[in-house]
Amino acid sequence: MIYELFSTRRRKADKSGATDVYQYSSASVKLRVQIQQILHDAIGPQYELSPYAVSSPAHNPDAWKSIHNVLCREIGRHRLIDKHYDVEMEGVLNYIGSADTDGFIDAVEVCCRTIDIVIRNWNVHVRREKGIKQDPAAALEEINYRMRQDGFGYSYMDGQIIRVDSEYLHDEVVKPALKLLNGPGFQGAQEEFLRAHRHYRAGEYPQSITEAAKSFESVLKAVCDQKKWRYEKGARASDLLKRIRQEGLWPEFLDASFDQLLATLNSGLPKVRNEQGAHGQGASIRKIPNYLAAYALHLAAAKIRLIVEAAQS
Structure with a gap:
């Protein structure tokens, strides 16, 4: 089977050099x-067993043997690292620690696919027999969190592992x-x-939403x-939006279409901020989901691009 590694796909892509977070x-x-x-x-340990072992x-x-074999074949080597290792797990993990960036991503991607496609389908009893301690979905989520x-x-x-700027919203809106x-x-x-993105990467979603709203108002x-x-x-943002419209920032023939847009601007990010980020959470701890923080960031970025480009045109 031919496995097209990340590094192979990366060399095919032509990425822009725009400012990024x-x-x-x-x-x-x-x-x-x-x-x-x-x-x-998430994959479990691997031991070198004695031929005389009873159990x-x-x-x-x-x-681990499957992961090791895929990487060795695609890279074109018999062993992943020059240092001696007794079991394939050691070679893979040491390669992750020492390879260049492309090699690191290649190895992580193959491991993630194993967790996602193979181990995710095993029941809890099989995983226990394999020495697996972390749930597959939780492991993949944590890997993405740690990279972010x-x-x-x-x-x-x-x-697949993809560059964040391969995602349409990031490429077309945030950058x-x-x-x-x-x-x-x-x-x-x-x-x-930028603070909003730092909070987002750290999993501090209420702070991320609040900073995104502040950035929009500052613009x-x-x-x-x-x-x-x-x-x-x-x-506030709603007051500033009314003021900008009074000055005719947009051409008059677009006013009708901007009625709906202004309604979105007034009820979108400022509302998210007011309801989720800027007020006390009461007696219970409120969890902000990842998707809501991502929505706030993308919405803020889209609005920032719209307002600034309209002001410059």
């Missing part, structure tokens, strides 16, 4: 160690918004938007300041 060139030592630990728990400990040699937390711009989904915020007058908004104020349009001190 993630980096793609280097996996930190901390991230490599974290992923080694997750894979050990076998809980381990998963077949999975580290600012390493990759994610495992649908059987252009960051590029626009690099311009003069938007330093405060840029800092808030509105910056445009008003640049245009010398007066607004009340302490004006």
Whole structure:
């Protein structure tokens, strides 16, 4: 079977060099160690057994042999590392710790596919017999979380590891918004938007939503300041949007279509912020799901791009 590795696909892709909140060139030592630990728990250990052993400990040699063989064949080597190792698990985990970035991603991807396609289908009793300690879905979620937390711009989904900027919304909305915020007058908004992404990568979703909303409001104020349009001190996003429309930032023939857009702007991110991020959570601890924080970030980025490009045109 031919397995097209990440590094092979990467060489085929032509990625832009726009400003981004993630980096793609280097996996930190901390991230490599974290992923080694997750894979050990999610795939299970592997031991070298004595030919005289009466019983076998809980381990998963077949999975590690399969992963090792796929990587060796696709890379074109008999062994993953020059250092001696007795079992395939050692070779794979050591390769994850020492390979270049492409090799690191290749190995993590093959391991994730094994967890996702093979181990996920085993019942809890089989997993226990294989020495597996971490649930497959939880392991894959944690791997994505650790990469995001580290600012390493990759994610495992649908059987592959992809660059975050391969996702349509990130490529078409977030990166252009960051590029626009690099311009003069938007330093405060840029800092808030980057803070929103840092909170998102750390799993601090209420803070992420709040910072995204602040960034959006800062952009509105910056445009008003640049245009010398007066607004009340302490004006909220809804007030600023009304002020900008009064000044005719958009052509009159687009007013009808912007009625719906303005309704979305007034009820979208500011509402998310007010209901989920900016007020107390009461007696019980409120959990903000990942998808809601991602929605807030993408919505903020789309609005920022719209407002700034309209102001510049």
